[in-house]
Amino acid sequence: MITSIHYKNFKALQDATLPLGRFTLIVGANGTGKSTAVKSLEMFKSPARYLWNDIISKSLISNDSLSTVDIESDRFGNAKVQFSQTSHKGSFSGNPNLEKLIIEFRLFSFDSSKISAPVPIQANTILEESGRGLAGVLDQLRDSEPERFEELNAELNRWFYEYDRILFEVPADGQKSFLLRTTVGKHKIKASELSDGTLLALAYLTIAYLPNPPKIVAFEEPEKGIHPRLLRNIQEAMYRLAYPENYGEKREPIQVIATTHSPYLLDLFKDNPEEIVISSKDEKGVHFERLIDKPHIKEILQDAPLGEIWYSGVLGGVPAHI
Amino acid sequence: MKIAFFSESVADESALKILVSGILQEEIEETDLPNKLIYRSCTHLDKDLPAVINAVHYNSNAEALIVVSDSDDTPVHINDHEENENEKCRLCQLRKAIEKSLSKLQTFEGKNLLKVAIGVPVPAIEAWYLIGINPQVSSNYWIRFQNGEKIRYDRQKLKEQVYGTARPSLKLETERAIEESTRIVENELIEDLETNFPQGFGKMADEVRNWK
């Protein structure tokens, strides 16, 4: 597990340390660096593909000619990612096991039209970052892990009372797509006819039930397009990845990073404040701070619900435009 | 009686149905609320509650609504608040927002004014579930904690005691909610809840009995 990432001259992150746990929810308004931070992990997978111009912040005038990112982990030591003005490409140095872990990183940003798209029938379909491939992944799960697939169906019905089962069809030669069966009347609803919110939720549900999910995953604004009633379920899908032992899963914990600017989602973490990191920006740049490290946090939380407190700006990262 | 529920999760709602049914000593009938209510947190209560109350009053056959929200870290409601409402107290906040919404509702033939009862578990609904199990659960005990005393539980510990983990699945939460509230009703512990949580539970129970 990565325990912290320290950024120096990396895009808008001039000098900022992001603390990470098994599950981390980064809360902040747009432009406070949370998206830059999760996307940075994607770059660390293959820093050689990026040039100095990809790393420097266009809005900042800096005399520095080196960008350094220090990554610390609990089991695999440290690593350093560097980008410099003089050498053309970025470089990675450090523990090879940590590098392996980072290469597994996946940033999911689901798109309902990709989730519902038919997929070519082939072995080893993976769930892509956009959610493309879902039909293939579900189909494989049904064939290779039928008990798990049954559990997923039962959970689907708990999330959506109106649906009780995932079914499949072959819309064209060599293609596969999925359908949901209605609880009442047993009608089959094609993926392309399902609401965007249902499709997005199904993608979160599926990733939580994968037998071997990637070792580190991030979700950008998982509240997007999701009915408020389902936020708790989305939280649970992410917890299932991060705390498998709580769900009867035998696999290793997955490190999960999520970003949000929804006070409603934030409120669901009120009993686990150690998982929350606030991202904010001032004249000196972007900062990340664990909620529990905020001075006077106990007193502050006596005033109002967590979501509302954050929304009011007391915690920093003022949500000016939401 | 047809009663609608607005609380923080489906798990809470399944417990509340059983507890309120125990208070009323009658079955709670299902309402025809479309898609149930939207479960959400207590953020923006002032914005969300009017919409919920309007929906229940005008678009459902519910005669009454139970609103329940954990007190979390906010000050516990005490008798002094009856005279001078405390802006930070969850119960005072809910009461104010609900009274405001109710005053705007219109009644007509066949539609009496919606009855509303408020419950505020201190500090969280798990404290209610532990009545008769953990002898310490009470709002007075929690007030001691808020006054700076070291006490034997916090919200995470209450959760661990009820679910065996501080991060229960919704399924487990619902199962345990039903088990414990059934135990409370069957072992006639409603009165104990009223004694140990006189404001957050007792006032709700009084209100519910008035509905009959």
Ligand SMILES: [Zn+2]
């Ligand atoms: Zn009060």
